[in-house]
Amino acid sequence: MAKDPVLTFTDRGIYCPAGDFFIDPWRPVDQALITHGHSDHARWGHRRYLATHQALPVMRHRLGQIEAQGIAYGESLRIGGVTVSFHPAGHIPGSAQIAVERSGEVWVVSGDYKVEPDGLAEAFAPVPCHAFISECTFGLPVFRWRPQAVVMNEVTDWWAANAAAGKVSILGAYSLGKAQRLLAGVGAVGPILTHGAVEQVNEILRNQGYDLPATIRAGQGVDGRTHPGALVIAPPSALGSAWARKFGPAEEAFASGWMAVRGIRRRRALGTGFVVSDHADFPGLLSAIRATGCERVFVTHGYTAPFRRFLAEQGYDAVIVATEYGEEPEEPVETIES
């Protein structure tokens, strides 16, 4: 007898009929379980939110007054006919995979994830399951990240060379997660200035106890003249803007997994691109899926067609599901979180 699936895919989001809740829904619902605070996952307008204690402060900051409950990593919570638990996804501080168990059958929603520990986000932990709903933003084999330490050294060297040439270094990075990861990982060359959007997240994470180096909010009287040789961390949209020009002589760079592809790097028309992603690379996706021991994989958010076919050839029961997370990978770099 065919059992009802533990999770179904609706036009409002991933839904659990037995628990009557949604995971990362994109239309307003009563009960939303949220994997992490990025805006394509934690949306405004749900009645009740459930997320990890670590994810909630940023969500409250971004979504304003919300009715939300926190949960610890690994803690089990009974909702209707199922048990849910949140497990580290390694994507950004507070990010989780959500496991839903019904009578011994476990389904896991990965949210966004990254397998290499970055020293800031809670490290990815595989969750044994029967069915795994996996993102595949970088689901093509040309995406292979080098160890984080190697890339951080490149960033540090770039910063040092610019400082030696009397220039400020402006590094574009997504303001929640990527910016803080870079802050925590880059070597100490000089002062670090931040864009307001980045600094707001810094303050929240520092209050939570995440270990971030000292930073100074850029603005009136804080620029390349008051802080020569500084590193400036700003959202990607600030690169090349009037805001960035106020720092005086500067070099700009952009940190994103997409920078692995020369054509995309060149289209940005920026000098430098650092390959730093908060998503798993192709080998990372495969190892994460293998580690769950699952038989069924639902792929979403990325190069779904080739990734699904490859998984099927590896013997998985693999299906594409349409979600509204992120943008398609062909989207212009300017509009994507990565």
Added chain:
Amino acid sequence: MRDFATLFAALDGTTKTTAKLAALTHYFRTAAEEDRLWTIALLSGRRPKRAVTATELREWAAEAAGLPLWLFEESYAMVGDLAETIALILPAAATEESPSLSDTIRALTALTGQPVAARKAAILGWWARLGTTERFLFNKLITGGFRMGVSQGLMTRALSTATGVDEAALAHRLMGDWQPATTSFQSLIRDEGEGTASRPYPFALASPLEEGPEALGDPADWHAEWKWDGIRGQLIHRPGLLALWSRGEELITDRFPEFAPLADFLPGGTVIDGEVLAWDRVNHRPLPFADLQKRIGRKTVPKKLLLEAPARLLAYDLLEDGGRDLRNSPFTERQARLAAILSDLPPDLPLSLSPPITCADWADLAATRQTARERQAEGLMLKRKSSPYFTGRKRGDWWKWKLDPFTLDAVMLYAQAGHGRRANLYTDFTFAVRDGNALVPFTKAYSGLTDAEFAEITRWVQKNTLERFGPVRRVPPELVFEIGFEGIQESPRHKSGIALRFPRMIRWRRDKPVDEIDTLDGLRDLLRATRA
């Protein structure tokens, strides 16, 4: 290859000319001389003999990466560059080696003609030992297409700064068919190499005239002539030698045997800049470019083609007269000498002066320009009478005043992601015109819109895909574009029976409904009109 990889990274990481110049100059001062020579060769479009085919590279890379070929192809479609796809798709090398650029090229050259097993073992071995950037450059040595955003002019300037050799002299020395395998860095830049007798001068290039010519001042200061639609060529005659070069620095003497008799009549030490055209001997005018096209790419020409599409050189300019370099003399002087030389030739030879056009006032000239298509010309050339024959493109003295393109409105049927700078944007579109109730695809185009427009269309394509065929997506026929093109010809290879020259998008016609696009009958009428 470390120096070369560093140079590449520096060039690739900047769009500033000054930074590129500095990186190149540094390289030409510090790299091993042999590597400098090869770098000049690579940057000027030369490449080592091809040891491996693209198909072999794809299959070997997929196998080495432990991936099915289809997944390699999907990845290639996204990345848009074979050398880069391979560099990215293989696991990182355990220990990286960095042999010199010239040693690498020598080893690659030695592989040509070897059995498959030997070539494969060697290539896989290299891939396993090189870092990602060097692996990419290594692959580029095999596949060719080394464009690093460095023009010949920029490279020459850097080389001149690094060596102290005069820039114009260097530009001339770097022309022609020298090969890095048979010369050295010093003999190349000091002009001691072989083949100097047949070496072409750098071509002078005109800039497009966007507005009308009124801003150019007094028409009396200008020489006007037709801008022919053929192959720009440079004919060199020196004792015992007749050479014809294309603008792409390809030696094409043997493809046009009808020019051989010129050696018996032209004075020694004559160098002529002109246009090679297929010639209508009955009506004394050029044939359409399509006829010349049949002869391009053929090493030997069948008799039939020699009769159907005989070649003729219409001379624009004289660069060398009696062995004397005339390039710094004013245009009018060169033109007078050219006319004198050509008037002495027997009339049946396939070489004559490109006729000057009287240029009394700009309005008359504009009217004349409108007749260009009837004469199989693309428009007019305007050359300042006092101008020297300069090197490369130098704004101000020579202008090309082309006709406005043909245009029509068509609807998009298929979209494909672009390559290189535009990987992951949908930029290559297939367009259709109406034929009764049907839509007939008739051309592809991939340029002419802004990045913002391409981004918007990309989002639309993603939301509206009807079908996927690998990297190609079929979309509903809704987006209308104005397509511009320079010419039209019959083509049995195309479903529409028609092929366009230089098609591109002029603009996105958001205002135009699909049922108002142009028709196949309209295209056929145009084809007939241009043939008449």
